[in-house]
Amino acid sequence: MxxxxxxxxxxxxxxxxxHRPPNNFFDTALLRALADAYEELASADGCRAIVLRSEGxxxxxxxxxxxxxxxxxxxxxxxxxRLFAAPLPVVAAIQGGAIGGGLGxxxxxxxxxxTPASRFSANFSRLGFHHGFGLTVTLPRIVGEQHAAELLxxxxxxxxxxxxxxxxxxxxVDDEDLLPAARARAGTIxxxxxxxxxxxxxxxxxxxxxxxxxxxxxxxxxxxxxxxSSDFAEGIAASxxxxxxxxxxx
Numbered sequence: 327m328x329x330x331x332x333x334x335x336x337x338x339x340x341x342x343x344x345h346r347p348p349n350n351f352f353d354t355a356l357l358r359a360l361a362d363a364y365e366e367l368a369s370a371d372g373c374r375a376i377v378l379r380s381e382g383x384x385x386x387x388x389x390x391x392x393x394x395x396x397x398x399x400x401x402x403x404x405x406x407x408r409l410f411a412a413p414l415p416v417v418a419a420i421q422g423g424a425i426g427g428g429l430g431x432x433x434x435x436x437x438x439x440x441t442p443a444s445r446f447s448a449n450f451s452r453l454g455f456h457h458g459f460g461l462t463v464t465l466p467r468i469v470g471e472q473h474a475a476e477l478l479x480x481x482x483x484x485x486x487x488x489x490x491x492x493x494x495x496x497x498x499v500d501d502e503d504l505l506p507a508a509r510a511r512a513g514t515i516x517x518x519x520x521x522x523x524x525x526x527x528x529x530x531x532x533x534x535x536x537x538x539x540x541x542x543x544x545x546x547x548x549x550x551x552x553x554x555s556s557d558f559a560e561g562i563a564a565s566x567x568x569x570x571x572x573x574x575x576x
Contacts, residue, residue, distance in 0.1 A: 347382025361408035388427030430459025454557030
């Protein structure tokens, strides 16, 4: 688990950290390790809540499509589902960008703490691609149908202040306060009755994993079909070259 570490439980809160700086791109192996960490902590004595953070400039920039062209998306999403199925509440500390699948990872948490410099984007349409990581379910659930449609269609970036207004993050703090604020929120949760919190969370998320499984199966199918399009190739090239894409609809 060299890409994922678990700090000692402190005040019934464990901190899980991703170690792939600066962008913390994920793949199936990283999501598997992260899900393993969540499941390990769920059975650990004294752990009642998790803080998810990342080392480096950005929280997570999703999957590096340019260098993972053969990635098995179905396997990746099977491990993503394990994150949603894990029973402990999670607070994510979002520094820098939560982009593409990284936004999906951020939305797998129960709460998000960000700074004014944080950036959130479902940038899939800017790559000529279909969104994934269950954003079909999680994004409308958090920001509403209209805002979700606008963010998915445009692929635009949202800063920390707008994210707070939309509900993409729950706390907006200064950079130096990001991790302490995330730990404080997790600590407040951990101070409640652990059996009550787990049961309340299970009730609030009832059926969520099943909905996500259906959504991810569909997202995966459409992503596989668009993976071979000229627009996707152009979107990846434009992103690498930091220019506007020239899509043709083919």
